[in-house]
Amino acid sequence: MPRPLRVSALLFLLMLNVSLGGQEGAGITGFIEWDRMELNAVINLDLRGRGFKLPAGRGKAETLLEDEYLSLIHPVLLGVQADSSATVEDLIKRGELSLQTADRLALEARRVPPSLSPDLEAISGRYTLSLSGIAAALIRHSRPRTIQGPLIPSPARAYTGIIIIADEEVPVHGRQTKAFPKPCLFPKIWDSRMNLIYERDMTDPELSSVNGMVRYISRGAIMGASPSGIDGSLIPLIGENPLRIMAGGVFGVEPTDPVISEEDALIILSSESNRRLLREGRVAIVLNRESLKKPIAPPRAR
Numbered sequence: 001m002p003r004p005l006r007v008s009a010l011l012f013l014l015m016l017n018v019s020l021g022g023q024e025g026a027g028i029t030g031f032i033e034w035d036r037m038e039l040n041a042v043i044n045l046d047l048r049g050r051g052f053k054l055p056a057g058r059g060k061a062e063t064l065l066e067d068e069y070l071s072l073i074h075p076v077l078l079g080v081q082a083d084s085s086a087t088v089e090d091l092i093k094r095g096e097l098s099l100q101t102a103d104r105l106a107l108e109a110r111r112v113p114p115s116l117s118p119d120l121e122a123i124s125g126r127y128t129l130s131l132s133g134i135a136a137a138l139i140r141h142s143r144p145r146t147i148q149g150p151l152i153p154s155p156a157r158a159y160t161g162i163i164i165i166a167d168e169e170v171p172v173h174g175r176q177t178k179a180f181p182k183p184c185l186f187p188k189i190w191d192s193r194m195n196l197i198y199e200r201d202m203t204d205p206e207l208s209s210v211n212g213m214v215r216y217i218s219r220g221a222i223m224g225a226s227p228s229g230i231d232g233s234l235i236p237l238i239g240e241n242p243l244r245i246m247a248g249g250v251f252g253v254e255p256t257d258p259v260i261s262e263e264d265a266l267i268i269l270s271s272e273s274n275r276r277l278l279r280e281g282r283v284a285i286v287l288n289r290e291s292l293k294k295p296i297a298p299p300r301a302r
Helices: 003-015 058-078 088-093 099-107 131-137 205-211 262-269 272-279
Strands: 026-033 038-046 081-083 110-116 122-130 162-165 189-191 196-198 215-217 243-246 249-251 257-260 283-286 293-295
Touching: 026 058, 038 058, 058 088, 058 099, 058 110, 058 122, 081 088, 088 099, 099 131, 122 131, 131 205, 162 272, 189 262, 196 262, 243 262, 262 272
Parallel strands: 162 243, 162 283, 189 257, 215 283
Antiparallel strands: 026 038, 026 293, 038 122, 110 122, 189 196, 249 257
């Protein structure tokens, strides 16, 4: 079967909730690294008992490894959190992302040439899939939706970017519990009266398709030794004089959407230059390290 058809068949089975855990002796490890916007996976294939005679059979082993990559990476790709209530798989079911695009995203992963174990009984490959590429495929609007200023603006200075610090447990809106905010491709920002301050359609699609809606960072990236404290890699995005906001809560089926105070929301919305920061996606969200680096779950038993 040609490769494009084979990949589509794999996705079709996944959409029917058939678990594709790979052949016996194949496994996947790795992390979803939100601060890098990358899905980094290692596919390991046990060659023992499969009749491979190495090194002569290495080409066949690499082909088998590639097939196992496709079957093992798709459940991970489809499980990526898109927003507070939907995964990539949910968006495919709703028709917001095509199976063909998901095929392409899986096949576009950067690869490190496969390597054999010292005893020649296993082969492994490393793959890096861009989360920004997944987000870009989900950008549908052609121009940003207008961000309305308040009826009674508040005096506000101009800032170079927006930082929301959300790396501690905060109350979950509408529930009697607390949670650490989690990352997703398209977080929303709300104020404490649950007015929507920021969402996907407010961004310039040309910029957000490249940079994403937000940059996820750890607290260390804003507490450096420089006068601004901002890590040099962040300055092109949020500048040296960003507005720093403490999240007062979080919202969503999955707790992905920071809730900020009305006062902080007014600082952003009262100034055209600050509203422009939202349109240009000049927003960074500080999360705890455990949220930024999520281990890939092993495939379910068949």
